[in-house]
Amino acid sequence: MNKVRINDLTFSIGSKVICDGITVNFKRDSFTGIIGPNGSGKSTLLKQIYRVIEPNQGKIFIDDCNIRDFDSKKLAKIMAVLPQENQSDFDYTVGDIVLMGRFPYHSIFGSGCPHEEDNLIMKEYLDLVGLKDREHRFFKTLSGGEKQRVLLARALAQKSNLIVLDEVTNHLDIGYQYKILEILRKLGLTIIAAIHDLNLAMKFCDEIILIDGGKVIDTGKPRDVITETVLRDIFRVNARIVEDGDTTVIDYISSYY
């Protein structure tokens, strides 16, 4: 069964068509990676899913309900988001930032105190992203990778079943790239993630959607979508795809323009 269904989505700015009649399904409890070159429309598609921008045409359904019909608190219980560009100078502690993920469940800042359960969830997710010792630090004093992990903890604290991630591995070292993607996989959520690193996409995604020029070029299992032809024609690199036991690795040889 599909969790998210997108039907004929089109978004333009002036005469520039950025998303061009996109029709795709995101399977329930699957990790779907959206791949495509710079400027292909990945973030613009995600922004329409998390309702920051409105399509000119087409509809998006979550569990067969049009996302337009959810109020923002209800939507926040259903879908958590980690956007690509994050404000990084919040004047709050790390713990407070993660507690913001609990906002859909309470009027925390209205009543002035989070519930005990919220504090436990905050600590649980800070621990999960390896930052439990930073709870009382000011967010703006953290490194880029630490900030990214705090913002992921905030998104997970929303306890939604659907999470939308735009380049979640931004700023993360290779160890944390793998750790965070492994954590996300194990949570068993419906994950929709724009992802640039095709080796990570190959390893962690259940399904891939390939976008170019605002159009869906292909969908399917990573090994079926990410081919040497796609690497050459869409991503402009000569590369070999090497099978090594259960692992498939993209071995870049050269790029051309």
Ligand SMILES: Nc1ncnc2c1ncn2[C@@H]1O[C@H](COP(=O)(O)OP(=O)(O)OP(=O)(O)O)[C@@H](O)[C@H]1O
């Ligand atoms: N507000 C805007 N005004 C003008 N052009 C825009 C606007 N938003 C996006 N675009 C253009 O639409 C295209 C798609 O942008 P988008 O950010 O969705 O690409 P992307 O696939 O996420 O790229 P990247 O891999 O570089 O993050 C780009 O050419 C971008 O310049």
